Amino acid sequence: MTSNNVIIVGGGHNGLVCAAYLAGAGHKVTVLEAASQVGGAAVTREFAPGFRVSACAHLLFMLNPEIYRDLGLEQQGFELAANDLETVSLSSTGGHLFLSGSEARGGDLGPEDVARLKKFNARMLKFAGVLRKVYTGRPPRLTSQWSELKTLGKLGLAIRGMGRDDMREFLRIAGINIYDILQEQFDSEMLKGAMAWDAVLGGHLGPRSNNSMLNYLHRLTGEVNGKRGALASVKGGMGGVTQALAKAAAAAGAQIRTSAVVSRILVENGVVTGVELENGEKLSASRVVSSADPRTTFIDLVGLRHLEAGVALQVRNIRSRGSVAKLHLALDALPKFTGLDPQALGGRILISPSMVELEQAFDFSKYGEMSESPMMEITLPTVHDPELAPGGKHVLSALVQYAPYELKQGWENGRAELLQRTMAVLERYAPGVGASVLHSEILSPADIEREFRIAGGHWHHGEFALDQFMMTRPFYGSAQYATPLPGLYLCGAGSHPGGGVMGCAGRNAAAEIIARGGAA
Amino acid sequence: MNQKEHFRKFVYQTAFDSRTSRLNQLKAVHRWKDYLVADAYEDVALEYFAMRNSTGVFDLCPMTKHKISGPDALDYLNRLLTRDVSKLKPARVSYCVWCDDDGQVIDDGTVFHMREGEYMLCSQERQLDWLSISALGFDVTIEEVTHDIAALAVQGPTSCAILRDMGLANIEKLKPFGITWFDFEGSELMVSRTGFTGDLGYEVWIEPAKAEALWDALFAAGRIRGIRAIGTHALEMTRIEAGFIQAGVDFLPADSAVRHGRTRSPFELGLSWLVDFKKPNFTGRQALLAEKERGSRFNLVKLDIEGNKPAKDAYIYNGKNKVVGTVTSAMWSPTAKANIALASLHAPWGKPGDDLYAEIYYQRELKWNRVKARATVVEGVFFDPERRKVTPARDY
Numbered sequence: 001m002t003s004n005n006v007i008i009v010g011g012g013h014n015g016l017v018c019a020a021y022l023a024g025a026g027h028k029v030t031v032l033e034a035a036s037q038v039g040g041a042a043v044t045r046e047f048a049p050g051f052r053v054s055a056c057a058h059l060l061f062m063l064n065p066e067i068y069r070d071l072g073l074e075q076q077g078f079e080l081a082a083n084d085l086e087t088v089s090l091s092s093t094g095g096h097l098f099l100s101g102s103e104a105r106g107g108d109l110g111p112e113d114v115a116r117l118k119k120f121n122a123r124m125l126k127f128a129g130v131l132r133k134v135y136t137g138r139p140p141r142l143t144s145q146w147s148e149l150k151t152l153g154k155l156g157l158a159i160r161g162m163g164r165d166d167m168r169e170f171l172r173i174a175g176i177n178i179y180d181i182l183q184e185q186f187d188s189e190m191l192k193g194a195m196a197w198d199a200v201l202g203g204h205l206g207p208r209s210n211n212s213m214l215n216y217l218h219r220l221t222g223e224v225n226g227k228r229g230a231l232a233s234v235k236g237g238m239g240g241v242t243q244a245l246a247k248a249a250a251a252a253g254a255q256i257r258t259s260a261v262v263s264r265i266l267v268e269n270g271v272v273t274g275v276e277l278e279n280g281e282k283l284s285a286s287r288v289v290s291s292a293d294p295r296t297t298f299i300d301l302v303g304l305r306h307l308e309a310g311v312a313l314q315v316r317n318i319r320s321r322g323s324v325a326k327l328h329l330a331l332d333a334l335p336k337f338t339g340l341d342p343q344a345l346g347g348r349i350l351i352s353p354s355m356v357e358l359e360q361a362f363d364f365s366k367y368g369e370m371s372e373s374p375m376m377e378i379t380l381p382t383v384h385d386p387e388l389a390p391g392g393k394h395v396l397s398a399l400v401q402y403a404p405y406e407l408k409q410g411w412e413n414g415r416a417e418l419l420q421r422t423m424a425v426l427e428r429y430a431p432g433v434g435a436s437v438l439h440s441e442i443l444s445p446a447d448i449e450r451e452f453r454i455a456g457g458h459w460h461h462g463e464f465a466l467d468q469f470m471m472t473r474p475f476y477g478s479a480q481y482a483t484p485l486p487g488l489y490l491c492g493a494g495s496h497p498g499g500g501v502m503g504c505a506g507r508n509a510a511a512e513i514i515a516r517g518g519a520a
Numbered sequence: 521m522n523q524k525e526h527f528r529k530f531v532y533q534t535a536f537d538s539r540t541s542r543l544n545q546l547k548a549v550h551r552w553k554d555y556l557v558a559d560a561y562e563d564v565a566l567e568y569f570a571m572r573n574s575t576g577v578f579d580l581c582p583m584t585k586h587k588i589s590g591p592d593a594l595d596y597l598n599r600l601l602t603r604d605v606s607k608l609k610p611a612r613v614s615y616c617v618w619c620d621d622d623g624q625v626i627d628d629g630t631v632f633h634m635r636e637g638e639y640m641l642c643s644q645e646r647q648l649d650w651l652s653i654s655a656l657g658f659d660v661t662i663e664e665v666t667h668d669i670a671a672l673a674v675q676g677p678t679s680c681a682i683l684r685d686m687g688l689a690n691i692e693k694l695k696p697f698g699i700t701w702f703d704f705e706g707s708e709l710m711v712s713r714t715g716f717t718g719d720l721g722y723e724v725w726i727e728p729a730k731a732e733a734l735w736d737a738l739f740a741a742g743r744i745r746g747i748r749a750i751g752t753h754a755l756e757m758t759r760i761e762a763g764f765i766q767a768g769v770d771f772l773p774a775d776s777a778v779r780h781g782r783t784r785s786p787f788e789l790g791l792s793w794l795v796d797f798k799k800p801n802f803t804g805r806q807a808l809l810a811e812k813e814r815g816s817r818f819n820l821v822k823l824d825i826e827g828n829k830p831a832k833d834a835y836i837y838n839g840k841n842k843v844v845g846t847v848t849s850a851m852w853s854p855t856a857k858a859n860i861a862l863a864s865l866h867a868p869w870g871k872p873g874d875d876l877y878a879e880i881y882y883q884r885e886l887k888w889n890r891v892k893a894r895a896t897v898v899e900g901v902f903f904d905p906e907r908r909k910v911t912p913a914r915d916y
């Protein structure tokens with residue numbers, strides 16, 4: 001066992017980023033991925049003969065540009081299929097709304113809202129910029145140590161540096177709900193419905209829930225090709241990101257093993273000593289870095305008994321109940337949305353007509369039921385990337401909300417019903433779409449949990465909320481990537497700064513391990 | 521605990537109430553958790569001397585009791601408690617403390633290893649919440665049995681003879697911290713040689729339905745050996761003499777502390793012998809290891825104070841007239857013939873030979889006086905009779 005021997009559990013994008021940086025710094029790194037290919041929730045796979053799809057995440061908007069550059073992803077084959085996607089928010093009456101950053105047109109928009117949106121968007125990008133400043137470093141601990149205070153100070157300064165008015169506004173809104181804010185700002189129900197979608201996507205929350213504003217800002221921290229808030233589609237699906245990352249990690253010297261299911265993280269005398277695989281094979285390492293979510297890591301792989309009781313309680317209390325389902329359709333032809341120019345099919349298509357309807361869809365999930373009329377984010381990746389399907393055929397990939405992880409009737413009983421409700425909504429907006437479906441697949445949060453090994457099937461590996469944010473993400477005492485268990489580190493979306501295909505958690509974790517030097 | 525309606529009642533009577541309330545001439549009671557217990561029955565001095573010279577019986581029903589069993593019971597306890605429970609054989613009891621993650625003491629108590637793999641944890645404070653939290657990740661069953669077991673402490677030099685005369689054959693052979701079982705009118709009577717008085721003594725445990733019969737048998741057997749019901753005041757005196765600490769008095773249970781820095785680690789309570797770092801993991805281990813490196817903030821010491829005015833709540837000064845700590849428990853000890861106290865002092869104070877003074881305020885016929893009495897750090901115990909440890913226990 002050498003002292004710079006590191007095992008990374010999980011080859012999702014964060015695990016791969018972490019591996020690439022660590023290997024680049026001279027560590028001997030082995031990545032163990034349970035699935036037959038790397039990528040985790042950023043992966044492309046076949047779901048029907050000849051039809052491939054981004055099996056979980058489907059749009060790229062948060063990938064950190066420094067990581068992109070540092071790891072030379074372009075040289076490793078990474079390519080966008082399309083950038084700057086326009087968002088179309090569908091109206092059942094055909095008067096659709098088009099949205100792209102601070103530009104909006106159509107729908108029920110009045111001229112005042114168009115002007116207000118420009119101001120609002122600029123301000124939100126500025127606020128998200130405050131978060132960005134702290135996303136690329138480890139969160140502070142709440143102590144009086146100078147080095148820790150410096151990080152907190154950085155956040156404080158960033159807030160202060162926006163000037164008095166913006167500072168006040170930031171502090172007013174960052175913790176509250178987007179419903180109240182958008183009601184203050186805009187008249188157009190369609191605009192508000194579309195914007196609120198971005199504030200609730202991936203979480204167990206509705207527009208009227210607090211933390212929805214925080215989720216909204218989190219999304220806006222991203223950029224693509226230097227453009228803040230842009231949406232992109234990756235060539236070959238989201239697996240294109242992780243395939244390039246895997247090549248970068250391998251080029252830096254990391255060893256990557258797939259179909260390697262870690263069954264246990266080994267603890268001896270209170271210290272992590274390696275891992276055991278499902279096939280019984282044991283690998284020793286002085287440091288194990290887990291990109292699996294914190295609940296999976298501590299409960300299933302470590303075992304709570306190896307933690308002190310207070311830590312175990314914090315792990316148990318991590319809120320990680322996913323609400324998003326994933327719909328995949330193999331289509332004979334492109335769907336025809338009523339009143340929508342086929343040109344717009346390459347964009348992001350939303351079914352979230354108003355905040356009220358979005359909130360009503362959420363109401364069900366509070367009580368363990370699926371929405372009667374689910375809301376959706378639809379992409380047709382084959383519009384830009386025809387190779388994902390056999391000639392002339394198409395793929396539809398959609399995020400469907402709300403599908404609560406803890407469904408009363410259980411997902412084995414509920415899956416078919418969710419598919420049927422989702423298809424009914426689609427049919428309402430795109431009559432005849434059902435008839436062109438060659439094959440369909442819907443992944444409930446329970447399916448996502450099983451396939452991607454994410455507890456609760458949660459987008460962020462744990463709810464993104466102020467109580468699970470920065471120094472309390474995933475919980476206080478494990479927020480700096482090192483955990484209370486000596487030798488064990490976290491590097492996935494469950495850690496600061498959270499979920500989305502971004503890479504910051506993996507990179508920050510690597511920096512922490514490198515900064516700590518040779519010893520665990 | 522199946523008493524779901526408990527909240528409807530303000531306080532409970534213990535299983536011995538029909539007997540204790542008849543004897544309680546002072547009608548002086550206070551609340552210990554859900555129950556009423558006697559402060560004193562007749563006269564604190566008589567009760568105290570009964571414990572030191574014959575036998576005192578204390579109603580122990582309110583003591584918090586948890587049964588712990590299941591495949592992981594031992595591993596669970598080893599993670600919960602700071603000491604190594606794997607060394608505790610069946611039919612044995614040991615003193616223990618448990619801490620939070622910051623290494624601060626939540627409570628102290630006794631852990632009973634009854635039959636193989638079956639444990640009982642006794643404490644002053646309620647613990648179900650913390651015990652349940654601590655059970656995450658363990659295959660263990662925790663039962664709150666406070667209300668399901670009636671218990672008495674039977675303490676004093678004649679206690680062994682009384683129990684034997686009551687029909688508990690060979691009770692004298694039970695070693696200190698040992699457990700044994702008898703049949704009592706068709707029920708199982710558990711007897712442990714344990715107690716809070718630092719003297720020869722036992723604790724007896726039985727189902728509540730047999731509580732009154734047990735009391736009657738005990739008092740019948742004890743009449744000629746000076747048996748007497750005793751209240752918490754007298755018990756308090758004996759436990760200070762024995763040098764035992766008490767939650768809420770000598771330390772603040774960590775889970776009830778609001779202010780930072782008010783709690784104590786085992787080291788700061790003189791309990792380093794209970795902390796076993798050879799165990800790879802227990803709650804508080806990392807913090808305690810760090811404390812061991814860094815040094816502790818406090819020392820809990822036993823003091824022998826000049827004069828005879830109890831140093832209750834006194835400040836302790838060093839020779840330079842600086843306050844270095846406070847007394848947590850104090851009394852004039854009739855048996856040790858000394859003015860004794862437990863005190864929590866700021867480190868490094870509290871070494872034998874330190875120059876220390878207690879500031880004592882006392883009243884004489886409504887006039888307040890103040891003395892600064894020299895305080896000497898005592899190693900060892902104020903009162904430690906040989907009979908406490910001798911097996912077979914003798915008759916007195």
Ligand SMILES: Cc1cc2nc3c(=O)[nH]c(=O)nc-3n(C[C@H](O)[C@H](O)[C@H](O)COP(=O)(O)OP(=O)(O)OC[C@H]3O[C@@H](n4cnc5c(N)ncnc54)[C@H](O)[C@@H]3O)c2cc1C
Nearest residue numbers: 010012013014034040041057058059262492493499500501
């Ligand atoms: C339905 C859904 C849609 C989403 N859509 C988007 C989107 O459009 N855009 C976006 O940016 N983000 C999206 N996200 C969020 C994003 O996908 C995740 O936050 C991100 O992919 C997490 O990356 P990660 O590397 O931290 O973890 P993961 O991608 O979850 O990787 C963890 C890896 O660990 C592996 N693993 C776990 N346990 C073990 C084990 N015992 N042994 C070996 N390996 C193990 C897993 O197989 C997995 O590969 C979506 C999330 C969901 C659930």
